[in-house]
Amino acid sequence: MSTDVAVKKVSVTIDDKKVEVTPDKTVFQAAVEAGIFVPHYCYHPDLSIAGVCRMCLVEVDNAPKLQISCNTPVRDGMVVRTSSDKARQAQKGSLELHLINHPVDCPICDKAGECKLQDFYREFGLYKSRVELEDKVHKPKAKDIGTIVLDAERCILCTRCTRFTHEVTHTDELVIVNRGNRSELKTYDDGPLRNDYTGNLADICPVGALTARDFRFQQRVWFLEKKNSVCTMCARGCNTTVSVNPKTKKLYRVEPRRNPEVNKSWICDTGRWRYHYVYGESRLRTPEKISDGRVLESTWHQAFGEMKRALEDPSGIVIGLSTQLTNEEILELVLSFKESGVKHFVRIVDEQVIEERSPWDGVLKHRDHTPNAEGFARMFSMMNTKFLDCAGLAALVGEGNLRHAWFFGLEGEDVSWASRFVEALPEGVSLTLHATSRLPIWERAQWLLPAASAFEKSGTMVNALGRLQRLQAAIPRVSLARDGHAVAFGVQRGADRDAAPEARHVDLFEKLIAAPLLGREQVWKKLDPMGVALKERS
């Protein structure tokens, strides 16, 4: 027996297309549902309505003046024309007014290629300029405000950024001062931005007024291809697109992908700009054996051989799995080592923070800096294994039979939460670490095996909100890095003679993980790019 009142939908005709929407929508949103694109600058689905840019002007019914579609509520039987001569003329006029003082900066502006002024000019403009260069009003250029470069001359005063700092980060740093053609965007104290979400300003700015300093002059946007993935810097799992140059196969930037359920259109600066560890100095590129304090470059063949020999006595081995591994990697490693007879497994994570379901800063960031603690927990029943925590590891050490500790999947440079597990191991236990970066806290390890970073591997992860999301490899593996699947394959064989099969994650996901987690069959390729919400954990 349903008690909610069915909301009566209204019917709107836009460009001869009939569409049914709820009465709280605006004409713009109805056009989006009808698949019709209306040019706009100040509208953003995750910010309040401003109505300042005057680009989304459309003809509504028989009203003599054009209306801005972003702030006109729908009415039943409304007839809207977005591409009539009158509407196009008005859109062209608005565009021309936006451009009268715009500097001739395209060669030096990073936004070229994804600039809404360029795109709308080609589609809706194509008029000839009526302004001389010397008549343009000048404003301060290229001001460094921390992680962002602000160029006030290029700003078209759409107020997306001021609304962002007001509504999303609640820091109110960006303001527009003065009036008329002297209006200027600046930080209220001319100082740097001081919030953790500054990178989003470069995304929402439709022109090159706010650009990211990390990406400044690195690449031209049209040389890059985008791939969908998921951020792995905390348990939120914000959806991302990763921009890669297909010729050099290098990663150049990470941007948020809109997912209303997880991260809206935002991502924190950590998730956006911490990817540099992938190519950084500390990145492990070859297996390294440390003996007598000396680091020797070694091979996977030798590492696999030694590990296979150690497996002859599996009772002295403890396997540590980080919650930065994908579901498929965890499952494969656990099943593979269980088959070899290993009995002791440790889950490497900061126990105190993994049950938190909402961000500690009220926006996006979770205290758990690992992306897959929830996925790990949900797979307990599949793996049928008891996982020790840090105290359990200490107890195991206390029993005295431990000789090897193999920890897998430690990623990135922000892994202080894992140090307790490393410190719990005494001198006599040989530590093999499968990690992406060489860090001081790994100093006591005897073997350092290069791990594939989150950008180089594919798999699924479940975020703190219980959402199953898909990670997709965007770049080829750096140097000799290998993911969990390749390591499990190699250790089983004890040698590096055969190449590990690619795309193991597809098989594992479709055969072993999809049904228990989702309750149904699921083809990897067809997995929803926005992720799937899982039921509450029982």
Place this chain on the structure above:
Amino acid sequence: MKRSKYRLPLSQRIYLIAILKGMGITARHFFTNLLRPGRMPNVGYPEKRRNYSPRFRGLQILTVKPNGEIRCTACMLCATACPADCIHITAAEHPNPEVEKFPKEFNIDMLRCVFCGMCEEACPVDAIRMGTRYELANFERNQFIYTKDDLMRAGNYTQSRVTRP
């Protein structure tokens, strides 16, 4: 297929008149060249060179501003427009805030370049032009990668066509 039989008229079969006519033509050329050697179409390369038009598409020139700096702002349109994918540019921040962007590296691989002129057409600041050099033979393959300095060498005496500074 069989060759068709064809009988030439007598005058041609005798062939005398045709020989004289033909020799007259070649003799005319012979004596013209003998008596007026300047009219011959040969160009005595390498002592003499052809005069090419101002539009000749030779080795590229990176133009230079009056203060000696490169005019290029590393917008990479030339690298985009090039059909042979032979231009490789790395951009960098220029210390002068009025300039902002300039190329740290600007390499053209002459072994790939087809001298089509699309880079010159694509440049929005008149920074690259097709110059007049066409004698580019070399002994080493790596000598064909022309760097920023190589290309700027001829750029000193270029007047700007840009209407603004």
Place this chain on the structure above:
Amino acid sequence: MRLNLGPSHPATHGTLRVFVELDGEIIRNMKLEIGYLHRCFEKMSETHTWNQVIPYTDRLNYVSAMMNNVGYVMAVEKLLGIEVPKRTQRIRVIMCELSRIIDHLVAIGTNAVDVGALTCFWYFFRERENIYDLFEAVCGARLTTSFTRVGGLYKDLPEGWTQWCRKVLANLPRSLDDVEGLLTTNRIWIDRTRGVAPISKQDALDYGFTGPCLRACGVGYDVRKAHPYYDYDKFDWSLITEEEGDTYARYLVRLGEMRESMKIVEQALDDLPDGPVNVDDWSIALPPKDQVYGSIEGLMAHFKLIMHGIKPPAGEVYSYTEAANGELGFFVVSDGTGRPFRVRVRPPCFAIYQAFPQMCQGQTISDAIAALGSLNIVAGELDR
């Protein structure tokens, strides 16, 4: 005896392989092999923008590069549904006819060289140099011109070009007369080319011949007359046809066509209107440089065109022109992105070359060489 007229041979124009079965000197059978100059033009055009394909089209029939440029951009313009300004049309006609002249100069010149008449080659190539100088003045390159762009031209004609062109055309007939005097009534030439490698009218039509080789068989088909484009029906010129379909007939047709092309160029030069050479749509043709340097709108349009290219609507079109060897067709398929989905070239030489074995049956090797020259097989066009 089996003989291989291998790919590297001074008498095979371009890299062609002809495998002949000889009985003494008589050819019994011939197998042709092409593809030695295949440079994947059609595949390369799939990964470049529409305008970036133009330098590749130069290298198709490299002897008359302008005609390939014009043929290709005509196809893209047909796909876009735009018409170029009148001045552009006239200039393209002038360039095409000059290219036709130089192509025929090469065809007859090299044909004569194969037979042994070296002098004619030099006389003709001197005229070629003059026309090359004209091309170089207008676009900066002699051979690989890349002169046209979608929606217009690379640049307008420079000052004084039309007078210079007229001067060159005034000098051209003297060379044509000289060579005609040396060859046409020459018994040696007639013995070497009369009745050599003939093909009947029906066979020529069956094989798909077009161009001078077809007109030498008596079929008066020319794309410029049958499906006129760029006002070819308004110019006063006539088709040259011969009846026998042998090498001598092909030689006569080419010689006559050069004179007709000169007439067309003269008429086009007389009727050259003023005006822009590019279409006025900044989403197709690049804006003029003063707008690019001096206004944000021009700069943005310029950037969009170079970054993302022209975006013709999805569709396919077959556009054909009369190139020097016959009907040069471009079948272009667009999928709505800035790159062609498929560009297929119909090379006129392809249809002609496949008839070569039949034409040389029962003839001698020396006849085959003379015939090959008269067919004007350009390997760049044949293999793409």
